[in-house]
Amino acid sequence: MSVSLDWLGVSTYRLIVDDLVIFLDAYIDRNPLAPPVGMRISDVQRADYVLVGHSHFDHLWGAERIAHQTGATIIGSHESVRLMEIEEVPDKQLVAVAGGERARLSDSVSVRVFPSQHSCIWSTAGASGEVCLGDLGLTLDERQANLDSQSALRRSSDVPGMAEAVAHMTECTQQPRGEGGALAYLIETPLGSILWKDTSGHWTGILRDLRPDAALLAAAGRGNIDGEPIQGTLAQFVAREADLLRPRRIVLGHHDDWNPPMTSPTDMEPIERELSRQAPRVELVQMDYLDGYPILGR
Numbered sequence: 001m002s003v004s005l006d007w008l009g010v011s012t013y014r015l016i017v018d019d020l021v022i023f024l025d026a027y028i029d030r031n032p033l034a035p036p037v038g039m040r041i042s043d044v045q046r047a048d049y050v051l052v053g054h055s056h057f058d059h060l061w062g063a064e065r066i067a068h069q070t071g072a073t074i075i076g077s078h079e080s081v082r083l084m085e086i087e088e089v090p091d092k093q094l095v096a097v098a099g100g101e102r103a104r105l106s107d108s109v110s111v112r113v114f115p116s117q118h119s120c121i122w123s124t125a126g127a128s129g130e131v132c133l134g135d136l137g138l139t140l141d142e143r144q145a146n147l148d149s150q151s152a153l154r155r156s157s158d159v160p161g162m163a164e165a166v167a168h169m170t171e172c173t174q175q176p177r178g179e180g181g182a183l184a185y186l187i188e189t190p191l192g193s194i195l196w197k198d199t200s201g202h203w204t205g206i207l208r209d210l211r212p213d214a215a216l217l218a219a220a221g222r223g224n225i226d227g228e229p230i231q232g233t234l235a236q237f238v239a240r241e242a243d244l245l246r247p248r249r250i251v252l253g254h255h256d257d258w259n260p261p262m263t264s265p266t267d268m269e270p271i272e273r274e275l276s277r278q279a280p281r282v283e284l285v286q287m288d289y290l291d292g293y294p295i296l297g298r
């Protein structure tokens with residue numbers, strides 16, 4: 001049996017288990033100013049499943065075309081499924097989940113779904129080694145007011161390329177309600193298990209009872225712990241997830257410069273340092289796009 005993993009930018013991966021092709025998220029066609037990942041959605045010829053972490057465009061956009069091109073089944077939140085229905089993905093290719101389900105993907109591979117949390121996009125975030133404090137206990141209205149003022153700031157910015165980045169975002173969004181509910185997936189194969197999460201947030205009580213062999217984690221934004229922003233750094237957040245899960249190896253995603261100048265690459269050095277302090281036994285795998293990495297081997 002072979003299990004190989006390709007990173008396709010942001011938190012999108014292609015996981016191939018023998019003949020079974022599973023996309024984790026589907027955002028591949030990005031802002032032309034971002035470094036290219038080496039393939040486009042139109043190149044996807046084979047896919048059996050697309051698992052969707054949440055409904056923001058940098059995760060979901062592309063799933064509808066993969067489903068149309070390949071006949072793949074999309075597994076995602078009820079909100080992701082609602083948006084895929086609007087994109088005319090046939091009902092028999094849609095599976096809505098909320099966490100607590102186990103789905104069979106082949107004779108030997110299955111996936112368990114868990115409720116998760118989205119990073120605190122409404123709160124103050126800094127570089128990966130920068131301590132961020134406060135923003136605790138905000139109501140939904142207060143969080144929304146922060147989001148609205150961030151968006152107004154972006155739209156009025158005269159930084160070169162910002163108008164294009166905003167236009168890309170507007171073109172790709174499928175108008176989800178919020179993030180549509182974030183999910184984590186545990187993919188179980190005969191060679192071991194892989195936990196995949198596509199945004200920096202979690203429920204502590206869920207992660208601490210899982211023991212995946214490998215974990216694909218997101219390293220961007222202000223981490224969300226049980227619904228509130230981490231009081232500390234992104235690096236500490238990632239290391240905390242590694243410590244809760246205790247996998248043999250971790251792969252980080254969402255750290256690339258996927259929609260410049262709105263995004264910038266995450267500085268990995270503070271994360272590496274924090275990981276070696278808090279989770280010294282975990283191997284950090286640094287992947288490039290389309291590496292075909294044997295994630296459960298060696």
Ligand SMILES: [Zn+2]
Pocket residue numbers: 054056118179199
């Ligand atoms: Zn998101």
